[in-house]
Amino acid sequence: MHGLLDHRLVFVTGKGGVGKSTVATAIGLLAARRGLRTIVAELSSQDRIQRAFDREVAQFEEVELAPGLSTISIDPQHAMEEYLRVKAGPLGSALGQSRLFGVFAMATPGMRELLTIGKVWELAQLHRRTRGAAPYDLVIVDAPATGHGVGLLRTPRTFAEIALVGPIAAQANAIAATIADRAFTGVVAVCTAEEMPVNETIELNDELAGDGLGLDLVIVNAVYPDRFDGAEAEQLAAVAVSSESSGTRGAVRAALSEHARAQTHAAQRARLTEELAAPVITLPYVFGEELGRGELEALADALQDATR
């Protein structure tokens, strides 16, 4: 994976609707196959990954999906309670359950993001704060959509600037240093080969560069196969008009439509390769009704092939 799996912490981000969760899980499967103890962290409480593996949804706990692959859904409120329990014992527990304190903490700008990324950071530590928890070799974060994703990566630093002293500032500084360490933390952009997602990926790259970070890999998801060459497309275009069978006309139009998309995909992919220094790989469109374990394993295969 172009060294991606050598990081301990990998953020997977991209425009909404491009298949971030799917790709994050496929990376997780591939890492687990290579013998890395891996966890995929979801931040949106959707528990999509557990559902893809037909698991009973267990929120906010580390759940093993397959040998070597776990998942967790991170929630700020829950992360705060855990943090307080570990840091301040019974008093912290009481505080964590105090409604007033909860409102205060959650209303503090950036606090939700800091708590979330704090939990991610904790998962990536060799010495886990959570008692009895074994360390992971790789933590993959199914991060929020591009704009919010960058905000999330930036949170510890901005927070450290607000809270100049005290444990939170120290914690935020430690997390910020971890994120800035490009050997430790990797960033993957997922996009589809369309105008807007490609623009967003290029902008994301610029924004990360502004923060001293960068993209380690770009994964172009859901790329259509191109089954027809130019001459065939012309032949089909003629048939789409001339054929007397409406079934044939429909089938040929569908073929032309997918051909047009495939052409767009190739052009957009070329834009990415041109504009970005990071390696760009593609994953095929999965023509399936639903993404289950089988499709995810197939995507992991495709990832493996793409990076060979």
Add this chain to the structure above:
Amino acid sequence: MSVAELLDGRRVCVCGGSGGVGKTTTSAAIALGMAAQGARVAVVTIDPAKRLANALGLEQLQNEPRRIAPERLAAGGMEISGELWAMMLDPKRTFDELIDRIAPDAQRAADIKANRVYRQLSSAVSGSQEFTAIAKLFDLQREGDFDLLVLDTPPSRNALDFLDAPGRLTSFLEGRALKTFVRPPGGLGLGMRVLGRGASPLFGVLRRITGIDLLSDLSSFFGLLGDMTDDFSERAAAVEAMLKAPSTAFLIVTSAHDHAIDEAIWFRRTLQESGLPFAGAIVNRVHHDLLDGGEPDDLAAPLAAEIGRSLGGRVIANLHDYHVLARRDQRSIARLRRALGARPLLQVPHFDDDVHDIAGLLQVTRYLFASEDERARMLADVVS
């Protein structure tokens, strides 16, 4: 039902939905269609495709609606009898303008804008986009320059973020929770003291964990805000009244993907529970059933006869793939329809290319503004 009928008598149209379903395009297409019918319409968008923004002449961020030159639209094949205006939201600037408007004097506004907590609040935090989008919508509506405002909600994974985030930020600005912890001393601008209830252990832990500077920053921020928190509360109430008014319409935009449909159903339910006026759903990128109940392989023989076995075989392979998506889409739409009951559901087909120019936008507009019969005819044209 066409969008024109859905929006009849409405002044505000909010397009919600999860990320990547085509909200921006749909919002622009709706605004364009309403302008074509004679209304003065402004669309407030967050992040349009660059080429679309360029096509509309929206390169610069102005944070105020700008009129789209009718010649541009005419060149794309659309004559409009009304006016189409558009703006790209600049959240930070909208926030600053809000402070300028509410602050009692320029000095206080400047102090607030220089405050660290404010700077974080207005730029880095998720929620500021949602908050400022609504704030802008509210101001435009109050100024009353437009017959209709169309809001393209910020991109987020969850459609519901849009409904939750402004409230979270508002309650922070109102400072209800914080006033318990932080009491500004008599005058403004003096050093703020952070007061706990004596040496209450709760407060001790809070101090130990958050660090004193954060608290004093917050304290000075709320000191600066002072009575302005009441203005925020008043505004929040007025904004809520605007969103709940019968002249407002919430449209749910979705794709036919399972998870987008899940979100749409959930979003609809939340609108209902919150007393927000839901008007209908728009499903984008629908793959229509080309086979009318048949199977792709039924066409293998006729295709082979017409274009040869090799090319015909690949057309059939493509049709198999397409048909999987068509079946999925029809099933998803049926599921959404059940959840919506009698509420309108409009379908826009999966076009050959993403919409990023005026011609593409017009194509969407034509579907959205067609009557049921016209739409059925247009779809029939696509499939046969």
